[in-house]
Amino acid sequence: MLDTVEAPRPTDADLSGSVGRRRPRRELLPYLLLAPAIVLELLIHIIPMLVGVAISFLKLTQFYLRNWKAAPHAGGDNYKLALTFDKPAGKALLHSFEVTLAFTLLVLAISWGLGMFAAVLTQRSFAGRGLVRTLFLVPYAMPVFASVITWSFMLQRDTGVVNHVLVDQLHLASQRPFWLIGNNSFLSLVVVTIWRTWPFAFLCLTAGMQSIPTELYEAAALDGAGIGGQLRRVTLPLLAPVNRVLVLVLFLWTFNDFTTPYTLFGKSAPRQADLISMHIYQNSFVNWNFGTGSAMSVLLLLFLLAVTGLYLLIVNRRASDA
Amino acid sequence: MRLTRITTTTIATVLVVVPLAACGSSKSKTGAGDAKPTLTYWASNQGTSLENDKQILTPELAKFTSQTGIKVNVEVVPWSDLLNRILAATTSGKGPDVLNIGNTWSSSLQATGALTQFDDDTMAKIGGKDRFLAGSLSATGVPGKPPTAVPLYSLAYGLYYNKKQFAAAGISQPPATWAELIADGKKLTTAGHWALSVEGGSATENVHHAFALSQQQGGAFFDADGKPTFNTPQNVAAIKQYLDLMQSDKIVNPSDAEYSNGTEALKDFATGKTSMVLWQAAAGSLKQLGMAAADIGVAPVPLPSPTPAGGRRVTSMVAGINLAVFDNTKHKDAALQFVKFMTSTPEQQTLNKTYGSLPSVSDAYTDPAFQTTDVQTFKSILSDSAAPLPAVAQESQFETLIGTAIKNMFADAASGKTVTEADIASQLAAAQQQLGG
Numbered sequence: 001m002l003d004t005v006e007a008p009r010p011t012d013a014d015l016s017g018s019v020g021r022r023r024p025r026r027e028l029l030p031y032l033l034l035a036p037a038i039v040l041e042l043l044i045h046i047i048p049m050l051v052g053v054a055i056s057f058l059k060l061t062q063f064y065l066r067n068w069k070a071a072p073h074a075g076g077d078n079y080k081l082a083l084t085f086d087k088p089a090g091k092a093l094l095h096s097f098e099v100t101l102a103f104t105l106l107v108l109a110i111s112w113g114l115g116m117f118a119a120v121l122t123q124r125s126f127a128g129r130g131l132v133r134t135l136f137l138v139p140y141a142m143p144v145f146a147s148v149i150t151w152s153f154m155l156q157r158d159t160g161v162v163n164h165v166l167v168d169q170l171h172l173a174s175q176r177p178f179w180l181i182g183n184n185s186f187l188s189l190v191v192v193t194i195w196r197t198w199p200f201a202f203l204c205l206t207a208g209m210q211s212i213p214t215e216l217y218e219a220a221a222l223d224g225a226g227i228g229g230q231l232r233r234v235t236l237p238l239l240a241p242v243n244r245v246l247v248l249v250l251f252l253w254t255f256n257d258f259t260t261p262y263t264l265f266g267k268s269a270p271r272q273a274d275l276i277s278m279h280i281y282q283n284s285f286v287n288w289n290f291g292t293g294s295a296m297s298v299l300l301l302l303f304l305l306a307v308t309g310l311y312l313l314i315v316n317r318r319a320s321d322a
Numbered sequence: 323m324r325l326t327r328i329t330t331t332t333i334a335t336v337l338v339v340v341p342l343a344a345c346g347s348s349k350s351k352t353g354a355g356d357a358k359p360t361l362t363y364w365a366s367n368q369g370t371s372l373e374n375d376k377q378i379l380t381p382e383l384a385k386f387t388s389q390t391g392i393k394v395n396v397e398v399v400p401w402s403d404l405l406n407r408i409l410a411a412t413t414s415g416k417g418p419d420v421l422n423i424g425n426t427w428s429s430s431l432q433a434t435g436a437l438t439q440f441d442d443d444t445m446a447k448i449g450g451k452d453r454f455l456a457g458s459l460s461a462t463g464v465p466g467k468p469p470t471a472v473p474l475y476s477l478a479y480g481l482y483y484n485k486k487q488f489a490a491a492g493i494s495q496p497p498a499t500w501a502e503l504i505a506d507g508k509k510l511t512t513a514g515h516w517a518l519s520v521e522g523g524s525a526t527e528n529v530h531h532a533f534a535l536s537q538q539q540g541g542a543f544f545d546a547d548g549k550p551t552f553n554t555p556q557n558v559a560a561i562k563q564y565l566d567l568m569q570s571d572k573i574v575n576p577s578d579a580e581y582s583n584g585t586e587a588l589k590d591f592a593t594g595k596t597s598m599v600l601w602q603a604a605a606g607s608l609k610q611l612g613m614a615a616a617d618i619g620v621a622p623v624p625l626p627s628p629t630p631a632g633g634r635r636v637t638s639m640v641a642g643i644n645l646a647v648f649d650n651t652k653h654k655d656a657a658l659q660f661v662k663f664m665t666s667t668p669e670q671q672t673l674n675k676t677y678g679s680l681p682s683v684s685d686a687y688t689d690p691a692f693q694t695t696d697v698q699t700f701k702s703i704l705s706d707s708a709a710p711l712p713a714v715a716q717e718s719q720f721e722t723l724i725g726t727a728i729k730n731m732f733a734d735a736a737s738g739k740t741v742t743e744a745d746i747a748s749q750l751a752a753a754q755q756q757l758g759g
Contacts, residue, residue: 062409062430062431063715065434065436088752088753088755088756176577178579178733181523181736182733182736268722270733282722285409288430288718
């Protein structure tokens with residue numbers, strides 16, 4: 001949706017050699033060329049999405065899995081169940097939504113901040129810059145499962161290295177705190193996700209900064225701008241297009257993140273860190289109620305569409321105003 | 323287009339797995355017209371690894387092939403995938419011919435209609451239902467309906483205790499009542515050593531213990547009509563009793579609240595960090611973890627004394643693995659021959675000996691390997707004091723909801739909050755509403 005690259009259209013000049021005969025074929029050819037992509041897009045994205053929406057109106061439990069076309073229509077029941085916030089199911093969904101929102105905003109803000117900070121620090125060339133940049137990217141390059149499972153070992157109460165350092169070495173606490181259950185589980189999830197996410201922000205911002213001409217900084221310096229001024233008046237405005245995409249992508253990825261909480265906490269996440277993706281997974285696959293799971297997914301989709309639409313509207317208007 | 327990731331979660335697995343499942347069955351199709359078909363068999367992970375299972379099963383399957391001429395392609399499916407794979411196979415109608423299922427899924431999977439019914443005729447083809455242990459057979463489906471699976475490997479919970487540590491603390495025999503267990507536990511708990519380890523972060527383990535304790539209190543999680551009855555004083559008392567082992571009796575390390583991968587509590591016991599653990603037959607694993615065979619003692623899980631009003635003498639759920647035939651199979655006769663082979667006395671002896679589980683047919687117990695006190699203890703638990711988990715279609719929801727609720731309450735107890743009876747009651751009420759009860 002965001003980064004579609006528009007292929008250069010054949011100009012009339014390209015085809016002027018054979019005007020008369022090729023006209024009709026030229027009208028057909030683009031569609032023929034597009035057809036495989038459209039068919040695949042339909043098969044991979046559109047149809048599964050529509051099936052998902054259809055399922056959300058069915059009472060699809062294990063009784064009908066074998067022939068889910070026979071599942072009775074639920075009407076809006078699945079939605080009503082998810083949206084009745086004073087009943088347990090709705091309350092749990094709302095709680096999970098709030099947790100996810102807080103989680104996403106924290107991860108987004110801190111990851112972007114760290115990425116920006118590191119990108120600015122490594123903007124000027126110095127000995128070993130390549131090495132430092134590579135090091136920064138390691139968490140992003142590592143397989144999610146391997147790195148997150150390592151985190152889960154580190155965060156264990158009795159044998160984890162985190163408590164060993166905090167309690168045994170630094171004596172910061174007298175009791176060994178839990179990191180994977182209870183209130184701290186939210187903090188653990190945020191930290192691990194930031195650790196995994198910020199290198200991507202760093203990568204995008206570094207790439208964006210490469211295209212800022214050094215003359216601009218020289219000119220700004222001549223006009224008396226300090227480091228802060230250069231950052232505010234040169235770097236940030238010129239990074240705006242990168243940021244526009246980056247913030248949105250980070251938001252969507254973090255909001256939908258499933259692998260990190262699943263690897264960190266297993267099948268059922270602690271209440272305090274019950275992200276919406278895990279919540280939906282539980283409702284569909286663990287509780288075998290695919291109708292409710294789908295209804296929740298559709299609600300999530302609508303929410304994310306609304307956020308994305310609103311966001312694009314605002315930033316694009318601001319961009320065209322500028 | 324990240325948006326679609328979640329939307330399709332519900333069906334993505336199905337869509338991804340359908341082609342895989344189709345691959346699996348396409349192999350068997352090649353033999354459709356032949357007199358000697360090839361079966362696809364999904365085995366569950368019973369050994370130390372998937373590879374280990376394959377090594378154990380391959381020579382047995384070769385025996386079957388030489389007896390009948392029917393080839394079997396075995397695929398060992400990890401537990402984390404097995405249910406999803408079965409659901410995908412159910413949805414698509416394309417799956418294995420024969421498969422292993424966790425016996426607690428029996429009623430839920432029976433409701434899908436994807437598994438072949440073992441009515442009396444079908445049972446006769448595999449040697450009749452009287453061969454099986456009654457306890458194990460009770461966990462193959464809803465009572466009154468033909469079962470859709472037969473027991474393959476049987477298991478039960480027992481109380482494992484460390485004989486050496488018991489002797490050192492001056493305790494001569496394992497506790498038979500909960501009061502004794504707590505009293506012994508207090509003697510055994512010293513600085514850095516705990517009496518009992520529990521897998522507090524594992525929803526499955528939690529719900530299995532809650533079930534047995536609730537039976538002892540005379541409670542039930544479902545009534546005779548299959549309607550959930552979660553929030554009853556008996557169930558509250560059962561869960562409170564289990565949590566109190568950590569919360570107020572303080573014989574369980576609070577760290578156990580985050581044990582969730584199904585091995586940590588057992589490992590603490592095997593390495594001597596704890597003196598007791600409530601576990602399914604585990605002599606093999608304990609030896610592998612380095613525990614001396616002479617130190618391993620096993621007894622039935624304690625009972626309350628005096629028995630509460632309506633309390634039942636239940637010390638364990640009926641645990642185990644069932645063998646089922648996928649109803650869409652094109653080789654039903656061959657599949658049933660295979661079921662007959664796997665439940666035959668010699669195979670039951672060989673396989674259960676290797677896996678450390680119990681045979682599900684009574685004839686198999688003649689083997690001296692099953693005459694040890696350890697196996698005899700479990701056999702008597704299975705035949706005298708084991709009850710199947712509720713045989714209702716909502717069984718898996720029940721396990722998740724109650725197990726997760728207990729996991730969260732363990733987390734609260736571990737971080738110093740006191741979980742009261744009112745807290746438990748409100749959790750149970752919420753879980754019941756979620757089940758639509």
